[in-house]
Amino acid sequence: MAEDEFEEDRQSVSERLAAEALIVDVDGFEGPLDVLLTLSRTQKVDLRKISVLQLARQYLAFVEKAKALRLELAADYLVMAAWLAFLKSRLLLPPDPSEEGPSGEELAAHLAFQLERLQAMRDVAARLMARDRLGRDFFARGIPEDVTRVRKVRFTATLLDLMQGYARIRTRDEFRPYAMDRDAVWTMEQALERMRGLIGFAGQWTDIASYVPEGWDSDPARRRSSLASTFAASLELVKEGRVELRQAETFAPIELRRRD
């Protein structure tokens, strides 16, 4: 066939191109496996029948050439070269029964499998990309009608809501004015009022904590509030010139005494 006549010629051209590529453009290859796959094509055989030994030799020659040209070879290329040199020696020497690990043939078979698998993936990738494709060969709806979302509100209530609502009406508490919950708040006004009545008896230095009202020292929130307001009220009384304050050292109790 005419095609066969040209086969030889074409191959030599592609071979030449491949050889050139190998020499000048190591970066163009996607790693050692890619180089090996390219090299294997020069063997012009089915990848299943490839001579791994020959391939190893070709690869080692490629690495040598790259070195001669002072091309920087990535570490993977050198690792592969070292491994192929090792594989070559295993393939060439008669098997040593005392040696551990897989035989040279097993290693070679796996390499051949890897190459065949990579080639297969490249072939199907090409077939995939050649398929009729959406947006190029066939098309989706040009004027999609979006689904409009209709929000429907469904009101609900529980029996408890109902009972609470009714209870609220029956107790008429719905007009209770809004007020902060002051259960745990002792205001300064309250403290001042309380202290005004008590300081008359403070002839001696007295810890201001003793002016905190009864029942306000157990709960932390109440203690904090009452202590703060008692202290603020004390300052107010100092300002009025009715008492004096002292504190022995930082964090020591603050004491108060009537001023005569």
Added chain:
Amino acid sequence: MSEDIDKEEENDRDTLFDSPPIAEQERMVEAILFASAEPVTVQELNARMPFGSDAAEALVHLRKRYEGRGVRVVKVGDAWAIRTAPDLGFLMQKETVETRKLSRAAIETLAIIAYHQPVTRAEIEEIRGVSVSRGTVDQLLEMEWIRFGRRKMTPGRPVTFVVTQGFLDHFGLESARDLPGLKDLRAAGLLESRPPPALMPRAGEGEDVDEEEASEGQSELFED
């Protein structure tokens, strides 16, 4: 006219260059109309189709083919497009149901109707202490939780409201009589015996004032 002459010349050429069969042209128009992002004019269809095609004729066939189907070939200005059949518009809507809690005013009104049915609007207002807005009653009617009962045999023959079977179903009650009584409410701690604040506005006193609004604003404040 020169146009007609052109057309005739075209037709002559048709026979020479084998314009596609009309069924094929119909397929083409169908695909173009489907995929185009905008309605397409006959002129543009012809320009895109193989030489000698007659998009106008293909459109007639295509249009007939889609008669009564889920989509139709429609004319938009002087261009053509495929559109969903109008009666199927509802399929292009997705309903999302959002559950929301009934407002305090509605719950209270509902509770009064349930506990006091049949009850007139004036009576509801008397019990709630504020006027009842139309919206609240309408909402409850729409939810089919209340309905109109018999008219009261009192002057003006006012309508009354009663709760529905739907209401009983929703709240898991067999009848309105199964609603917990005041005693039960108190036992459950739902009734506090707090004295009513002084100066409680009473219903009827300020009917002009939109008390409903005022109380609604307040309930918003209290709602958690």
Added chain:
Amino acid sequence: MSEDIDKEEENDRDTLFDSPPIAEQERMVEAILFASAEPVTVQELNARMPFGSDAAEALVHLRKRYEGRGVRVVKVGDAWAIRTAPDLGFLMQKETVETRKLSRAAIETLAIIAYHQPVTRAEIEEIRGVSVSRGTVDQLLEMEWIRFGRRKMTPGRPVTFVVTQGFLDHFGLESARDLPGLKDLRAAGLLESRPPPALMPRAGEGEDVDEEEASEGQSELFED
């Protein structure tokens, strides 16, 4: 109350007997598929159609109706879409969207994911013999042609990649089983993940995957 009960009975009857006739359901499916640019699942079709509809059955009819037409009803994974017939692509230059050209690395990575899914990054690197750049995976993820699959139950629990419905749609595939040449590849043992013998140099320093179990998912995906 008797009125309400009547109504309920009516509703019951609705759901029992009043699902739309199949011809009507076909129209509905037609309208929904025409309206959407994205494939629609049977589940979603049923959700949008009146209660009692059987979108799957309607689809069988609809698909047949569009055989040989300018647009086709196609299956995409577990969803359905209307797409123009591929032989009419030549009419659509106007609609053609220039897709970003994929690098060779991206194309190969995509093919490996499609044929070996679910597949880990380490497995892709093992097959390609080079490490997979982040950008390549990111690009495919961004195009929504691949997505993360289940984590492998191997040490390190590495993530896997699988192809998406968008991938199937783009390449006109009904399912991943219809990938070209899949059977041949499997018969040739090229989809098996053979553990490399010790001492074999490996690409990249990807995750430490237990290669023995690496291909377990593949059979799951493609076997019926």
